[in-house]
Amino acid sequence: MPLLNVKVMEGVFTPTQKQEMIRKLTDTMVSIEGENLRAVTWVVIDEVKSADWGIGGNSLTTDDVKALAAGEG
Amino acid sequence: MPLLNVKVMEGVFTPTQKQEMIRKLTDTMVSIEGENLRAVTWVVIDEVKSADWGIGGNSLTTDDVKALAAGEG
Amino acid sequence: MPLLNVKVMEGVFTPTQKQEMIRKLTDTMVSIEGENLRAVTWVVIDEVKSADWGIGGNSLTTDDVKALAAGEG
Amino acid sequence: MPLLNVKVMEGVFTPTQKQEMIRKLTDTMVSIEGENLRAVTWVVIDEVKSADWGIGGNSLTTDDVKALAAGEG
Amino acid sequence: MPLLNVKVMEGVFTPTQKQEMIRKLTDTMVSIEGENLRAVTWVVIDEVKSADWGIGGNSLTTDDVKALAAGEG
Amino acid sequence: MPLLNVKVMEGVFTPTQKQEMIRKLTDTMVSIEGENLRAVTWVVIDEVKSADWGIGGNSLTTDDVKALAAGEG
Structure with a gap:
């Protein structure tokens, strides 16, 4: 049942790192909720375009985040 | 007023199928809420990249979903 | 895999109507995606407080929507 | 702390307009919440593909919105 | 067409301030997108429970934000 | 920059467990992204009402999830 939506900026993480996120975030949730909920624990990653993320009114690019x-920084 | 956000994996559905989703999901909502709310019923589809969706910690690709x-499967 | 998030205003729909939404929206998705994806079709309903929804800058209350x-209207 | 997620259709706004959105929406929030919360005010823009947005069951394309x-229109 | 989702912590803003958010954020969007899109500019506010918001791993309560x-702070 | 939104069903987790989620999910992200991004790693938990979550068209209550x-189950 738990649903994790992870928003990251495109180009910051490699496909391998994103798979690692899915695996490790799920394991972290399972460590709290119990193994029986693993099958209904979903992680969905959304990528936001470079410069489409603002903190305090300032746009951040992929290079800024790196x-x-x-x-x- | 109702707002439906539909997350699907990119490459699984054709543009025609996505138009069908928009039309049919709206009709389904209208069958419950009444015709007067049709004009304020929105459906927005988000596509998630292949492998950016995990179930139980395992990444799914577009091919996996197909x-x-x-x-x- | 498809994930439907439905935002509605609190107090507009009864619990029975929300169960009907979950069942019928799922059936609608399954009519497009095929029966094999039913088990991984999720519908999650979020309720927004009365007056916390604006169209064109005007807040709508539960009574307005009704x-x-x-x-x- | 406030988090603004802005969904727009791809191709409707230029990168310059999106930076303007981030800056002005933040300033608007700060005018209500106070300057001390500026650093924790985030704006994240998501772009939806042309035709993946439906109003009343009709898909809108980028050209329709323009x-x-x-x-x- | 633009859809603004604003997440705030419950108890930080009054109903009057939230109506002000809806009105002013819409006006800000309209100043960029043009008056013709006003009717299809939506603002939806979600309230998050006190302590259910973490920055850097630390939970924030309503009192912390105030x-x-x-x-x- | 990463933003984690966690949807859970109300009444399934205690406030202590939700604080643990915020802390551990942040630590997990930091183990992948590096310590320098900790301050801009946010976790926001949304609670969904009992019965407002459907899997395969069936509503789940808080008791079902427990x-x-x-x-x-």
Whole structure:
């Protein structure tokens, strides 16, 4: 039953990292809800276009997020 | 007033099938809510990238969903 | 796999009508996607508080929507 | 803390207009909530594919929305 | 056509402030998209329960947000 | 930047479990994205009313989900 929707910016995560998100976020939910709910635990990832995400009114690009992740933000 | 958001995986449904969804889901809502609310009944379809949908921690691709729909899943 | 999120205003539909929505919207999706996807077709209803829905800048209350549905809007 | 999700149809707004949306919608929220919440005010824009938006059961294309905006709808 | 979904924490804004949000956010969108799209501009407010919102892993309560807004956060 | 929206059924999880979700899901995301993005990782929980969630057309109540979690479903 739990449904996780994850919004990330396109180009920040690789397909491998997104599969890792799906697997690990599900395992995290299952650690709380119990193994019996695993089959009805869904994770859906939405990608938002570069610059279509604003914090405090400032648009962030994919490069901005990568720089932030690298500690250069 | 009712707002339906439909998330599907990209590449599973044709444009014609998506138009059919919009028309038929609206008619279904109208059969419950009454004809007077038709004009304020919205259906918005979001497409999720192949592999960005997980059930029980396993990523599903467009091909996985097509196989499942064909009874090969 | 398809996920339908239905936003309605609280107090407009009875619990029976909401069960009818879940059943009929699922049947409608299955008529397009095929019976094999029924088990992975989810419908989730969210209720929005009266007056927390605006069209063209005007807030609608539960009574407004009921009047509209009754043809008095 | 406030989170604004804006769904628009792809191709209707330019990148410049979307940046304007992010900036102005944030300023509008801040005018109500106060300047101290600006840093935790997020705006995320989702684009919906042409024809994947239905009003009253009719699909709208990007051209339909542009015509409507131009007063030809 | 544009659809704004605004998530706020319950108890932070009064009904009057939420009506102001609906009116002003719509006017802001109309200032960008043009007056012809006003009638198809929707704003829907969702309220999240106190403590059900986390930033950086820390839950925020309604009181936390009020303190932050008051410059005491 | 990542935004996690978690939909659960009301009454299934305690406030303590929901705080645990916020903390652990954030830690899981940070293990993939890196510590520098922690401050911009948000988790928002939405609760859906009992019976307002359908799988395959059948409404689930809070008791149904608890029974399923307990292995009695």
